[in-house]
Amino acid sequence: MTRNPRLEAFLRARYEYDTCEPEARVRCEANVLSLASDLGAIYERATGQSLTLQEMFQITSDAYHEYRRAQLHLQRSRLNRTR
Numbered sequence: 001m002t003r004n005p006r007l008e009a010f011l012r013a014r015y016e017y018d019t020c021e022p023e024a025r026v027r028c029e030a031n032v033l034s035l036a037s038d039l040g041a042i043y044e045r046a047t048g049q050s051l052t053l054q055e056m057f058q059i060t061s062d063a064y065h066e067y068r069r070a071q072l073h074l075q076r077s078r079l080n081r082t083r
Contacts, residue, residue, distance in 0.1 A: 003063070006042070010035040010060065011067040018068075 003011075013035050017028040033053070040051045051059070 006039055007060065007063065010039055011064055014064055015068055015071055
């Protein structure tokens with residue numbers, strides 16, 4: 001499945017935020033918010049409607065869960081190769 005590069009960046013940033021160390025939390029949150037704002041602006045230009053951050057998370061929920069599963073699978077396969 002091919003995704004929009006901006007959506008990929010948002011999903012990656014969201015995953016990094018969910019999995020980051022506490023000392024990186026503020027930086028990761030700022031990155032997610034910035035990318036969400038960019039996606040929201042694109043959506044608004046295309047549709048004339050604005051999205052809240054909550055709506056952005058809801059709309060991308062399925063894609064995010066798929067991305068998260070793929071990342072976890074990738075991590076497991078890397079761990080298995082090192083054994």
